[in-house]
Amino acid sequence: MTHSTTNPIRYRLTRVGVVMSPQDGEVNEVEGVLNPASGRTPDGTLHLLPRLVAEGNVSRVGLAEVVVENGMPTGVERRGVVLAPDAGWERGKNNAGVEDPRITWIEALGRHVMSYVAYGPLGPKPALAVSEDLVNWERLGPIQFEYQADLDTDLNLFPNKDVVHFPEPVPGPDGELYFAMLHRPMWDLGWFRPGEGVHLPAGVTDERPGIWISYVPVDEVKHDIRALTRPRHHRLVALSEHPWEELKIGAGPAPIRVEEGWLLIHHGVSGHIEDPFAQVQTVSYAAGAMILDPADPATVLSRTSEPLMAPETEEERSGTVPNVVFPTAIEEIDGVRYVFYGMADAHIGVARLDRAE
Numbered sequence: 001m002t003h004s005t006t007n008p009i010r011y012r013l014t015r016v017g018v019v020m021s022p023q024d025g026e027v028n029e030v031e032g033v034l035n036p037a038s039g040r041t042p043d044g045t046l047h048l049l050p051r052l053v054a055e056g057n058v059s060r061v062g063l064a065e066v067v068v069e070n071g072m073p074t075g076v077e078r079r080g081v082v083l084a085p086d087a088g089w090e091r092g093k094n095n096a097g098v099e100d101p102r103i104t105w106i107e108a109l110g111r112h113v114m115s116y117v118a119y120g121p122l123g124p125k126p127a128l129a130v131s132e133d134l135v136n137w138e139r140l141g142p143i144q145f146e147y148q149a150d151l152d153t154d155l156n157l158f159p160n161k162d163v164v165h166f167p168e169p170v171p172g173p174d175g176e177l178y179f180a181m182l183h184r185p186m187w188d189l190g191w192f193r194p195g196e197g198v199h200l201p202a203g204v205t206d207e208r209p210g211i212w213i214s215y216v217p218v219d220e221v222k223h224d225i226r227a228l229t230r231p232r233h234h235r236l237v238a239l240s241e242h243p244w245e246e247l248k249i250g251a252g253p254a255p256i257r258v259e260e261g262w263l264l265i266h267h268g269v270s271g272h273i274e275d276p277f278a279q280v281q282t283v284s285y286a287a288g289a290m291i292l293d294p295a296d297p298a299t300v301l302s303r304t305s306e307p308l309m310a311p312e313t314e315e316e317r318s319g320t321v322p323n324v325v326f327p328t329a330i331e332e333i334d335g336v337r338y339v340f341y342g343m344a345d346a347h348i349g350v351a352r353l354d355r356a357e
Contacts, residue, residue, distance in 0.1 A: 009289045011263065013308040013339060013351040018315055020050060020064060020076045020348040028052040028060055028081065032320050034342035037061070037103035038329035039112050039134050046331055047134055048076060048340060049101050049114070050348055053320075059097035060084045061116065063134060071334040073350050083116070083129065083137055090118040090127075099124070102328060103134075104165040104254040106179070109221065113228065115163035115181070118142060123192065126163045126183060128229050140225065143183075145214065146232035152202035155234060158185045162211075162250035165228075166262070169218050170297050173233050178215035180297060181231060182264070184250040185212060209248040210239035211266065213298050235298045238266075244286050244307050246270045252327035253339065255292060258355070261301055262292040265327045265339060265353075268307065285324040286310035287341065309351060311344070319344025 020036070022029040031053035038048050046066040053059050061083035064076035085096040097119035103112050111130045114137065118127045128140040143163065145155035162184040169177035186209045189196040198207045214231030221227045240249050245268025252265040271283035287310075290303035311323040326342035330353065337353040 009291065009302055009304045009308075010260070010356050011289055011308065012354055012356050013287065014354065015309070015313070016072060016338065016350045016352055017074065018343070018347050019066070019073050019340070019350050020048065022346070023078070028054045028062070030055050031057060032346040033062070033348055034320075034345050035100045035326055035328045036064075036340050036342075036348055037101035037114060038066075038331050038340060039103045039105055040331075041134050042132070046073075046333065047079070048329065048348065049082065049103060049134065051099055051101065051342075052081065053345075057095070057097065058085065059099045059119070061098055061101045061114075066331075068333055071336065073333065073338055073340075079135075082131075082135060083114075085119070087118070087139060089120045089125075089142060092119070092121040095119055098127075100161065100328065102162075102164045102251075102254060104167050106165065106167055108168060108218070109225065111225070113165050115143075115165065117161050124159045124161055126160045128163075130225060130228075140229045143229050143231065145234060146230060148232065148234055150202060151234065153199060155185055155201075157189070157199070158187060160185045162252075162267075164251045164254045166255055166297065167257075170262075171295055172215045173235065173296075173298070177218055178233075179218060179221050179228065180213055180215050182237065182251040182255070183212050183214065184209050184248075186248075204236065206239050208240050208246075209250070211237045211249060211251055211264075213237050237292070237298050238290060238300050238303070240268065241303070242268070242288075242305050244268050244270050244284075244310065245288065247272075247283065252287065252341075253330040255297070256330055256337075257294070258291075260291045261294045262297055264290050264292055265308075265330065266290060267326055271323075283321075283323065284311055285326050287325050287327045287339075309341075313343070313349075315343040315347045315349065317344065319346030321345040325349075
């Protein structure tokens with residue numbers, strides 16, 4: 001991990017409005033629509049893939065065509081469910097879910113790569129699926145982090161979320177090109193085995209969950225797409241630095257290439273967490289950004305000291321989990337970038353992303 005400079009991030013977010021809310025009478029949406037992925041079908045039509053939450057906190061991934069008026073996203077038309085917790089490892093005795101999808105179109109593979117959280121018997125585990133059309137998804141299975149002796153631990157022991165892929169191969173630790181993913185391990189195992197507590201990898205002294213990067217060789221993935229689930233060369237990218245992200249940080253949408261490097265919109269959490277798996281928290285989620293070095297995406301060149309957007313509107317401040325702005329997708333419409341985000345775990349909002357000169 002390289003400590004970032006305080007260079008200003010030349011980007012700003014401006015709210016546009018709410019694009020999706022739970023529909024009355026829709027059983028899959030009783031507990032909210034939130035944290036969408038996004039992509040374009042082969043005909044170029046923009047879609048969101050929202051997390052739909054049914055009774056009992058059971059999540060599915062839906063498909064919703066974005067309605068664009070005067071160049072701006074204003075709503076959606078529902079197109080059904082594309083992923084449900086149908087696999088045995090996506091369900092526990094008292095829980096189930098496929099949650100918080102993030103999607104990257106990887107041109108070199110000709111596929112959309114979806115990461116999602118499988119809420120199975122041992123809690124949240126990251127998993128991957130791929131699609132050529134956003135409608136039909138092939139599960140690649142849970143991510144299996146390669147054992148790395150210098151970390152003195154097994155990353156597969158830990159819950160992990162906020163997995164996003166870079167849209168093109170990037171330089172790895174050895175300078176070779178890799179497909180890379182960001183992710184966010186959580187070190188406290190006390191939720192699973194009372195008294196077990198925090199287990200940190202070698203060299204890490206801060207127990208707050210932060211952003212890591214892992215890599216898969218390009219040739220392996222082109223030979224077998226399932227190689228994407230077997231990342232290696234795990235490195236810490238960033239930890240919490242500022243008050244608005246004092247509890248933890250995590251990646252938002254997939255990084256996008258800008259003139260300064262890779263722009264990563266991330267979320268930061270402040271407040272107080274008693275039970276990390278309780279649905280209701282006394283916390284605040286806000287959105288910030290960092291620039292990652294294109295020559296080595298494990299290096300942060302700059303990051304925001306203040307959030308680009310924090311909970312302010314009614315939809316952001318009250319909901320299933322109050323005070324949440326949770327960015328998960330970026331799309332370009334007529335040359336303008338828009339960030340789609342979860343609002344208080346209940347609605348989906350959109351904000352315009354502009355470069356401030």
